[in-house]
Every structure is written in C-alpha cells, then in structure tokens.
Amino acid sequence: MVDDTLSGMKMMLVICDGMGDRPVAELDDKTPLQYANCPNFDWFAKTGICGIMDTIAPGIPPGSDTAHLALLGNDPFEVYSGRGPFEAFGIGMDVRPGDVILRGNFANVDENRKIVDRRAGRIKEGTSKIAESLNGMEIEGVQILFQEGTEHRAALLLRGEGLSSEIGDTDPHRTGCCPEKAEPRSPSAKKTADVVEEFSKRAQDILKEHPVNKERESQGLLPANYILLRGSGTAPKLISLKEKYGLKSAAVVGVMLVKGVCKALGMETIKVEGATGGVDTDMMAKARTAISALGDHDFVLLHVKACDVYGHDADARKKVETIERLDEMLGYVKDNISNTCVAVTADHSTPVSVRNHSGDPVPLAIVGPGVRVDDVTSYDEISMAKGDLGRIRGKDLLPILLDIVNKSEMYGA
Amino acid sequence: MVDDTLSGMKMMLVICDGMGDRPVAELDDKTPLQYANCPNFDWFAKTGICGIMDTIAPGIPPGSDTAHLALLGNDPFEVYSGRGPFEAFGIGMDVRPGDVILRGNFANVDENRKIVDRRAGRIKEGTSKIAESLNGMEIEGVQILFQEGTEHRAALLLRGEGLSSEIGDTDPHRTGCCPEKAEPRSPSAKKTADVVEEFSKRAQDILKEHPVNKERESQGLLPANYILLRGSGTAPKLISLKEKYGLKSAAVVGVMLVKGVCKALGMETIKVEGATGGVDTDMMAKARTAISALGDHDFVLLHVKACDVYGHDADARKKVETIERLDEMLGYVKDNISNTCVAVTADHSTPVSVRNHSGDPVPLAIVGPGVRVDDVTSYDEISMAKGDLGRIRGKDLLPILLDIVNKSEMYGA
Numbered sequence: 001m002v003d004d005t006l007s008g009m010k011m012m013l014v015i016c017d018g019m020g021d022r023p024v025a026e027l028d029d030k031t032p033l034q035y036a037n038c039p040n041f042d043w044f045a046k047t048g049i050c051g052i053m054d055t056i057a058p059g060i061p062p063g064s065d066t067a068h069l070a071l072l073g074n075d076p077f078e079v080y081s082g083r084g085p086f087e088a089f090g091i092g093m094d095v096r097p098g099d100v101i102l103r104g105n106f107a108n109v110d111e112n113r114k115i116v117d118r119r120a121g122r123i124k125e126g127t128s129k130i131a132e133s134l135n136g137m138e139i140e141g142v143q144i145l146f147q148e149g150t151e152h153r154a155a156l157l158l159r160g161e162g163l164s165s166e167i168g169d170t171d172p173h174r175t176g177c178c179p180e181k182a183e184p185r186s187p188s189a190k191k192t193a194d195v196v197e198e199f200s201k202r203a204q205d206i207l208k209e210h211p212v213n214k215e216r217e218s219q220g221l222l223p224a225n226y227i228l229l230r231g232s233g234t235a236p237k238l239i240s241l242k243e244k245y246g247l248k249s250a251a252v253v254g255v256m257l258v259k260g261v262c263k264a265l266g267m268e269t270i271k272v273e274g275a276t277g278g279v280d281t282d283m284m285a286k287a288r289t290a291i292s293a294l295g296d297h298d299f300v301l302l303h304v305k306a307c308d309v310y311g312h313d314a315d316a317r318k319k320v321e322t323i324e325r326l327d328e329m330l331g332y333v334k335d336n337i338s339n340t341c342v343a344v345t346a347d348h349s350t351p352v353s354v355r356n357h358s359g360d361p362v363p364l365a366i367v368g369p370g371v372r373v374d375d376v377t378s379y380d381e382i383s384m385a386k387g388d389l390g391r392i393r394g395k396d397l398l399p400i401l402l403d404i405v406n407k408s409e410m411y412g413a
Numbered sequence: 414m415v416d417d418t419l420s421g422m423k424m425m426l427v428i429c430d431g432m433g434d435r436p437v438a439e440l441d442d443k444t445p446l447q448y449a450n451c452p453n454f455d456w457f458a459k460t461g462i463c464g465i466m467d468t469i470a471p472g473i474p475p476g477s478d479t480a481h482l483a484l485l486g487n488d489p490f491e492v493y494s495g496r497g498p499f500e501a502f503g504i505g506m507d508v509r510p511g512d513v514i515l516r517g518n519f520a521n522v523d524e525n526r527k528i529v530d531r532r533a534g535r536i537k538e539g540t541s542k543i544a545e546s547l548n549g550m551e552i553e554g555v556q557i558l559f560q561e562g563t564e565h566r567a568a569l570l571l572r573g574e575g576l577s578s579e580i581g582d583t584d585p586h587r588t589g590c591c592p593e594k595a596e597p598r599s600p601s602a603k604k605t606a607d608v609v610e611e612f613s614k615r616a617q618d619i620l621k622e623h624p625v626n627k628e629r630e631s632q633g634l635l636p637a638n639y640i641l642l643r644g645s646g647t648a649p650k651l652i653s654l655k656e657k658y659g660l661k662s663a664a665v666v667g668v669m670l671v672k673g674v675c676k677a678l679g680m681e682t683i684k685v686e687g688a689t690g691g692v693d694t695d696m697m698a699k700a701r702t703a704i705s706a707l708g709d710h711d712f713v714l715l716h717v718k719a720c721d722v723y724g725h726d727a728d729a730r731k732k733v734e735t736i737e738r739l740d741e742m743l744g745y746v747k748d749n750i751s752n753t754c755v756a757v758t759a760d761h762s763t764p765v766s767v768r769n770h771s772g773d774p775v776p777l778a779i780v781g782p783g784v785r786v787d788d789v790t791s792y793d794e795i796s797m798a799k800g801d802l803g804r805i806r807g808k809d810l811l812p813i814l815l816d817i818v819n820k821s822e823m824y825g826a
Contacts, residue, residue, distance in 0.1 A: 370435040370766055372444070372773070372795050388795060390804035392471055399472030403772035410770055411469050412476020412489065413496035413516075413644055413670065 009369065009405035010340040011247075011299045012290065013071065013397075014333065016326055017064070017255070018308025020349025020362040020381055024316045032307075032319040032352070033363065033380040038327035040334055041365075041379035044344045048367035050376040051389025053397065055348055059359040062394070067347035068261040070394030072301075073244065082165055082233015083257065088155040090260030093147050095235045100163045100192060103231040104146070104154035105171060106130065106224035113226075115175045119152035121222035126212035127154070130224055133206050139195045146227075149256050150277075156199065156229060164189035169230035170200060179228060196229060203227045240266025241299065245402060252290045253303035254281060258347075262301065279306045279322070283329040291336045298407075303347075304329070311350025319352060341368030341404045343397065344379075361391060368404050422782070422818040423753040424660075424712045425703065426810075427746065428484065429739055430477070430668070431721025433762030433775040433794055437729045445720075445732040445765070446776065446793040451740035453747055454778075454792035457757045461780035463789040464802025466810065468761055472772040475807070480760035481674040483807030485714075486657065495578055495646020496670065501568040503673030506560050508648045513576045513605060516644040517559070517567035518584060519543065519637035526639075528588045532565035534635035539625035540567070543637055546619050552608045559640075562669050563690075569612065569642060577602035582643035583613060592641060609642060616640045653679025654712065658815060665703045666716035667694060671760075675714065692719045692735070696742040704749045711820075716760075717742070724763025732765060754781030754817045756810065757792070777802060777810070781817050 019033065027035040055062040055070050056077075065086045066076040084101035095101065106127060108117045127148035137144040142160035149155065168183035182196035204226060207213060213223035241247040243266070251262035251269050254277025259269050272289045274282030283304055290302040304326060310319040330344065344367075349360040363384040365376075374388035385391070392400070402408045432446065440448040468475040468483050469490075478499045479489040497514035508514065519540060521530040540561040550557040555573035562568065579602035583592045595609040617639060620626060626636035654660040656679070664675035664682045667690025672682050685702045687695030696717055703715040717739060723732035746755065759775040776797040778789075787801035798804070805813070815821045 370764065372435060372798075374795060374798065386799070388465075388798035390465070390798065392804070396471035399470070399772065401472070403472040403474065406767060406771075408472055408474050408772050410474040410476050412479030412482075412493060 008339065010294045010297070011401045011405055012294060012333070012337065012340055012342045013299070013301045013401070014330070014342065014344045015071065015301065015303045016307050016344070016346045017303060017305045018311045018348060018350030018357065019323065019346035020351075020360055021311065021319070022349070022351040022353055022358070022360060024352055027316055027320065031381050032316060032323055034382065036320045036323040036327070038323055038379060040327045040330040041323075041344070042377065043334055044330065044342070044365040044367055045379040045384065046377050047373065048365040049371045049374055049389050050363070050365045050384040050387025052361040052381070052385045052391050053345060053364045053394055054359070054361050054391065055394035057393065058361070061357040061359045062348040063357070064255065064257050064347060065261050067394065068258050071347065071397055072241065072261065072265050073395060073398035074238070075395050079236050079238060081236045083231030084155065084233040085235040086257050086260035086264060087149065087153070087231070088147070088157055088260065089263040090256035091147055091149040091155060092263075093145060093155060093157055095157070095264070096159070097235050097237050098163070099235040100158045100165045101233055101235065102156045102196070102229040104156050105228040106152045106154060107226045107228045108222040108224065109179070109226045113178045115172070115177060115179065115226070115228070117222050118171065118175060118228060120224035123152050123224050126215070127151075127224070129212050130207065130210055133210055134203050134227070137199065137202065139198045140191065142195050144199060153256065154227065156227070158192065158195060163192050165192070165232045165234040167193045167196060167232050169232075170196065171228035171230040179226065182229070200227060200229070236264070238264050242266050245398075245407065247298045248296070249299040249301070250293045250297045251301040251303065252286050252293065253301065254278070255303065255305050258303055267301065268297070277305050279309050281306060283325055284332060287329045287332045291333065294337070294340060307346070308350045311352055312355055314352045314355045316352045341366065341401055343401055345397070364389060364392070364397070366401070366404065371404060421752065423707045423710070424814045424818055425707060425746070425750065425753055425755045426484065426712070426714045426814070427743070427755065427757045428714065428716045429720050429757070429759045430716060430718045431724045431761060431763030431770065432736065432759035433764075433773055434724065434732070435762070435764040435766055435771075435773060437765055440729055440733070444794050445729060445736055447791075447795065449733045449736040449740070451736055451792060453740045453743040454736070454757065455790065456747055457743065457755070457778040457780050458792040458797065459790050460786065461778040462784045462787055462802050463776070463778045463797040463800025465774040465794070465798045465804050466758060466777045466807055467772070467774050467804065468807035470806065471774070474770040474772045475761040476770070477668065477670050477760060478674055480807065481671050484760065484810055485654065485674065485678050486808060486811035487651070488808050492649050492651060494649045496644030497568065497646040498648040499670050499673030499677060500562065500566070500644070501560070501570055501673065502676040503669035504560055504562040504568060505676075506558060506568060506570055508570070508677070509572070510648050510650050511576070512648040513571045513578045514646055514648060515569045515609070515642040517569050518641040519565045519567060520639045520641045521635040521637065522592070522639045526591045528585070528590060528592065528639070528641070530635050531584065531588060531641060533637035536565050536637050539628070540564075540637070542625050543620065543623055546623055547616050547640070550612065550615065552611045553604065555608050557612060566669065567640065569640070571605065571608060576605050578605070578645045578647040580606045580609060580645050582645075583609065584641035584643040592639065595642070613640060613642070649677070651677050655679050658811070658820065660711045661709070662712040662714070663706045663710045664714040664716065665699050665706065666714065667691070668716065668718050671716055680714070681710070690718050692722050694719060696738055697745060700742045700745045704746065707750070707753060720759070721763045724765055725768055727765045727768050729765045752782075754779065754784075754814055756814055758810070774804060777805070779814065779817065784817060
C-alpha cells in the first residue's frame, strides 16, 4: 500500500529572520520564543519532528546571504563569494559569471570629502535618475553597470578581462572621515581597484552637478553626492533549484539581499502588496501569497524579516510581540495547507543581548505526512534541542525536505 | 586502572537491510520496529548506547553499495565510482585499479530486438556456460572479461588503455523497447562506448546459436539472447580493513553487491548453508556462522536482507514479522557473545510508504564493555533519536567501534 499523498507533495519553508535568541533577563530569563504566547508555533512542534540547526556551522554567525544559500541546499563555504553579486541579483541586474560586483550606498560628503551621512538623508526618490547618469561608463576597457536598489541602496557591476574581487571597501562604515581608497588585497586586484577609484572620482564629478541633487539642495535635503562601495564579490556559479532538484520554486521575500540569493538560484520572486521587508510588513498578505503560490510551484519560501530588526534594536518586548504576530500568520498557514511538507525555522539568531547575528543554533520543526513525530510540545530554542532531528546543518535541510516528499535521489545502487 | 577485557576484544556489526521506516497508518501510526514485539532488539537498546545514523548524509537515500562503504569506514563521496566494480568483486572477478566494469543482465529480446524479459525468464542454470562463450574477447585492444553472477546477473569487465566509465546504460530498465546504445557522457568515453557496442553485437551473435539457449528454446523457456548493461564504474582504489585498521575481518552476507563491497575492502566472505540473500534465508545459520567467525577474526559483519524486500513490496505486516524473526536471531547473538562490542543497525530505511530506500536516518545501538549506557529502552527510530550517540554519520561508526575496543589511533600528540 503506497502512500499516494507522497507523489505531488509540495514543500514550504517559513523563515523567521533572526528569531533565535538567548535567555533575556527582562523576560524572566526566558528567550522571546519561550516568553511569547504562540500556540501555532507550538502546533508545528507538537505535530512535527523537531531539532536545532546550525545554518552555517556551530558558533558561526550567518549572514542573510550565506544563511539562505545554505537553507536552499548549498555549502556556503564552497559557493559564497561576497555580498555584491546577491544585491545585484536582488535588484534584477543581468549578472553573469565572472562579473565583479559591489554593493553601493548613495551617500553625502562635505566640501572636504568627509562623510556626513552614509545614506544621503535616507534618500528615497530620484535614485533611478542618478543611477542612470552613472551607468554605462567604460574604464580601462571595463564595462560599468550601475543600478539603484531600494532607497539609498545600489549596485556597481564591473564586466571585463583581468578583474578580481579582492578589493577592500571604500565605505569606512562610519561618518566624519573620508571614504577609503579601494585597496587591492592581492597583486592581481590592482586593475580592479584602479577602476573602482576612477569610477568613484567620475561619479563624484557627475553627482555634484546632477539635477536631482540640485533639487534636493534647494529643498534643504542632503544631496547624494558620493557612492560608497563595499562587499566586493565575484558572481558565483550556482546551480538552480530546477536544475539541481527539478523543483519549480518561488520566494515571497522583501529583503533585497535574500531576494538576490533566491533569484541567483533561479527561484521566481513574487511581489506582495503591503509587504515592506520591514517591521510594518503585512505578514498575512505574505502568507496568503505563499500559500497561493503552492498551487503552481513545488517549493515556496516564505521569509519574514521583522524579528531580526528588534534583535538588532535590543527590544525584547517588541521581539515577543513580533513572534506573536508571526504566530497568527502560522495559524493561517496551518489552516490552509494540504499535502504539503512545511518547515518552520529561522535563518539565524539575533539575540537582543548581542544586537547582532549570533552563532546560536536556530529552532526547526518539520510537519508533513510520514515524518517521525517526536515528543517535543513547545516551539523554542531550549525544548527543540531534544527533538528527533537532533542538531543538523542548514545545508542538510532541503535534502531532508526533498526526502520527506519523495523527491530525493539515491546515491549508489 | 585499565580494563584488561579491552585488549583482544572483538567487534560485530549486525546490519538489518532496509529496516528503518516511517510511521505506518495500518500499524496504528507506528513504525514496524515500534509495532513489532522485539525483546532482544530492546535488550540491545537498554544495555547499550543508542542513536540515529545518516549512513551517507541527512536526506540522502543510500544505495546498498555506498551504505556499506560508509559503514566500513569510508567516505562514499570520495571513494564511490559506480556499482559495476562491486558486482564484479562480489562474484569473485580479479578486479584491478583502472578496470571499467558494468553490471550485466542475461535478458531476452524478440526478433525485432525489443526486450521481452530483462531477466531471460529468471534464468538460473547454464549461465556459466553462456558466460564462458563471451569471456576473453579482445576489442580495439581492450581485454574483455565476462562472468556470471547468481541467476540472471553477470559482470562485464574492460581492461586496457584509454578507458572511461562515463558511459550510459544499455539497459533501458523496461521491456517492450530496444536496448539503448551505450552513450559516451564525455568525449574521452567514446572508445569505451564503442567497445561496449561492439561487445553487445558480438554477444548477440554468439548467444543466438548458443547450445544452452537452443536447449532452453526446446523446453519452451526464453533464451538468454541479449546482455543488458548498466552501472558503469571504474574499479576504485580502496584501502583494506587490514591495512587501514589492522583488522582481520569477515562478512556473512548473501547479497552480491554487499559481498562485493566487503571483498573490495579485503574482508573474507563466509558461505552459509541455507543463506539465500532473500526473505527465506536461514537467519539463525547466518548468526551461528558469524559468532563462530569471531573466533579467528577481529571484526565480523552480519548482514540480513529480508526487511528491505518487504519495504520495497510495501508489506508492513511481513516487515513486522521479519523484524520479529531478526529479533530471535539477535537473541542468539546476545546469548553467545563474550568480550565483543556489538552494533545493531540498518544500512538505510526502506519505508513501506515509499517502496524504496529513503534518506531517513536509521537506528543504532552499540553494546560492549565500557560504553556509556543511556536511558533508551526501546529499539526503534523514534526512541533512539534521544540516545547518547546523538545523530552520527555512517562513516563514523567503525572508528567509534574501534575506539570502544581500544584499537583506535590517536590523532595528534
């Protein structure tokens, strides 16, 4: 008697960004997940198989890009080559293997080139016109593509012979000082560093006179008169989820860097009305979109950012509230899935006591036909370490889900 | 105070092929191991240290060959190079590094070369005479060795310069169509594909007139008039258990492919009267042989196939019955070992709901002097995940056993 539900089963991966935490004094030494009232999270723990997961490796704080590369079946130590390429994928640039890409910020400097604001007064409008004026240069035979992202974000793409991503940031990550010179980190990166320096100079000249900036100045706003660059990386050779696993896949995700990873892996990214990638995002709209996407996709990723923000802000109460909002969203997921294997987890911990990503493992529950249900009843970092999944690595999650839905391939005979 | 029993301690590895499973509806949502009455399995859980094991890696369904390579201390991703070589080792061919080997089937095709039966009416007799007629050819300077296995099984070995295992199967794995052409999967494999094509043609001519086939036709049996080939692989460079760990080792195993892995690692394989490699095998005879082999070996592997068959057949009740027969066998093992570290496990799960190998981890219990006995009391997939071994990889099992019997080597100073 074969379980027919296995064929055609779907997979859904819910990622609550930065949800993992440590015991917090003001929450009676509980973690936000332990403290929050979250019956739907607990339903996933009770109904599924539980465990904890080192997204990258024990003790290593994951980035958003490396974490998602791992959760989507890659060994980040093998494939990761810097943030830039994923930013560029995220904003929809035509990224090709070998391209060198840097993340850019529209910034403001004073007459002495001292940085006043790394985000040019959180500029929101006019960036596409500014980007246009910087796009399409050629320097030392290298083709320059430049494109704006959301708000103050942009990407610089270099295409040509003899490039290397081994260059330092021009963004010093603070204000009051001058931008850094693009430093080659290896002899073979000298040309690339020179091209980046020359781009920075030409950009400064162009931006000084740019009509968008003239307009901003007339309104008393900081002009975006400098491009700060960081996160140099070479476009990685990645195998799409379609090619690697035969999966038609989609991602419901607001954060550009995560979206970039999904696009780099050939996933369709679906826009959601009301989804901002921030704390005010419409989670229920995202969940509805994700559930609906299951109709014509084998695999859907649903990513919600908000928890991470309150980890960075060290706001334990708001993190608890956010978890309770996520719980509502999970209730909707629970009530509207059928014939689907659902994993609920985080990409990393962002403990309020750390105010940054930490290497603490994240909780993971997997619900679906045929899973070996264990006796864990509470969805939190402490209880779930006792679950039957044990302690796994992020890169092993997708193979485990594929195996549950009977889409794994035997290794050997 | 050193435990003197450690010196001279033996090791035994009991592998119940395909025993791992998932909750089954008709067994009250228990796994066959949970449902079966198996006091001796439970004794091993109670008396030993327990855990679960990913023979290859989480979520990856192991083959019989890759699983046993791992359980015998190898990283299958490093050493595995296709099924053919292990089939050839199994039937006792003189396999040398660099040989390219394919698994063969004695098959039947009609006058239009359409496949009627991939096993030539499950031919049992006369195959050694047929094989003899195909053995010893030379094609394009390549030496051809051909040898029969059990029943319809055989192996084709190519030895010579410029060979590659990068060729496709000629066996289309179904009937009613013609055999495939041996396709080179890389430019360097063209010669090998040509040799295989030429062998297939010459074999067809020889088999058409072969006296064994004439005799079969006169009896109304399907003649074995075609050789279907698959699983091309290059003979791997393996280090024997003797060389790697100083172990004098033996295997009690019926299945040819597993026997091949054991032989490739230099293990003595011991024939057992009444052992068939099938569901009707005399398990008690195998256990007696294995226990007796401990007398003059450091390490004995005891492999019993039956559970796997009922997983493939999706017969939950028969799988439960088989586990109860295995339990009797384990009772004998329990009562007749002394000064021996015994591990009881499976090579992979073959869930009745999947009808095939799955990537679900397998249960593992290790009993022996000095092991850290945990509080697991039931031998099954769910309970044992809580054991003190945690979740380990197959390739780590043999080092763990060697360490328990004090035969491990320090790494470092």
